[in-house]
Amino acid sequence: MNPRFFCPDGLLPDSDMILPGPVAHHAERVLRLAVGDAVTLFDGQGGECAAVLLALGKQPVARLGPRLATDCESPLQITLVQALASGDKMDWVVQKAVELGAVAIQPVAAERSVLKLAGDRADKRVAHWQQIAVAACEQSGRNRVPQVAPILPLAKYLAQGFDGTRLILAPGAAGALAGKARPGGPLAVLIGPEGGWSPAELALAEHAGCAPLALGPRVLRTETAGLAALAALQTLWGDFSGEVDV
Numbered sequence: 001m002n003p004r005f006f007c008p009d010g011l012l013p014d015s016d017m018i019l020p021g022p023v024a025h026h027a028e029r030v031l032r033l034a035v036g037d038a039v040t041l042f043d044g045q046g047g048e049c050a051a052v053l054l055a056l057g058k059q060p061v062a063r064l065g066p067r068l069a070t071d072c073e074s075p076l077q078i079t080l081v082q083a084l085a086s087g088d089k090m091d092w093v094v095q096k097a098v099e100l101g102a103v104a105i106q107p108v109a110a111e112r113s114v115l116k117l118a119g120d121r122a123d124k125r126v127a128h129w130q131q132i133a134v135a136a137c138e139q140s141g142r143n144r145v146p147q148v149a150p151i152l153p154l155a156k157y158l159a160q161g162f163d164g165t166r167l168i169l170a171p172g173a174a175g176a177l178a179g180k181a182r183p184g185g186p187l188a189v190l191i192g193p194e195g196g197w198s199p200a201e202l203a204l205a206e207h208a209g210c211a212p213l214a215l216g217p218r219v220l221r222t223e224t225a226g227l228a229a230l231a232a233l234q235t236l237w238g239d240f241s242g243e244v245d246v
Contacts, residue, residue: 024060074101083110083193098136112195173212
C-alpha cells in the first residue's frame with residue numbers, strides 16, 4: 001500500500017496541488033520519499049486520491065488523480081467512552097480503537113482516574129490524541145478520521161443522552177455480550193479507569209440507560225477492556241462478521 005497522508009483542508013482531484021507543510025515534511029524527511037513516488041491522499045470526507053509527488057522542498061506539489069470511492073468503515077457506529085488512564089495508555093487506546101473501527105473516542109474523567117487534566121493541559125492532550133487518530137487512519141486505510149472529543153466528567157457525558165445503545169463494562173455484571181440483541185443504531189461502550197468504576201458511577205450510568213456488561217470471567221486492564229469490547233462487537237455484528245449494514 002502506498003504511503004497515505006491526511007490533507008484536512010480538502011483535495012483537488014485531477015489537478016496539481018500544493019501539499020500541506022506537515023504532509024510534505026513527513027513524506028520527505030521521515031519517509032524519505034522522492035519526486036515521482038506514488039502516494040495516497042485523503043481529506044476525511046470519504047474517498048481518497050492516488051497522487052504522484054511532482055516536487056518537494058519549498059514548493060511541495062502532488063499531481064492528483066480522480067477521487068476514488070474507497071471506504072473501509074465499519075457497519076457499526078461505535079463510540080469508545082474511555083475513562084482517563086495514566087502514562088501512555090490513552091495513546092495506545094486511541095490508536096487501536098481507530099484501527100478497530102471506532103467512529104469517535106470520548107475521554108471521560110472518572111472518580112478513580114489517576115490522570116487528572118484540566119484547562120490548557122487537557123486541550124493539548126486531546127489535540128495530541130487527535131493526531132494519533134489521524135496517524136492511525138493513515139496507517140490502517142481509513143478515510144474518515146474519528147473525532148477525539150473534549151474531556152468530560154462522566155456525569156456530564158451521561159447527561160448529554162445518546163441516540164443509541166450504551167454498554168458499560170463492569171466485572172461481575174450479569175449481562176453478557178453474546179446475549180445482547182443486535183443493535184439497530186449507534187453504540188457506545190464505557191470503559192472504567194485503572195481502579196474501575198465506583199459504585200456511585202455504575203448506579204448513575206445504569207440510571208442513564210447504560211446496560212452493564214462483563215467480558216468473561218477475568219478482570220481486564222483499562223487499556224485492554226475497550227479494545228477487547230470493540231473486537232468482540234466487530235466479531236458479532238461488524239467487520240469480522242460479514243454484516244453489511246446496521
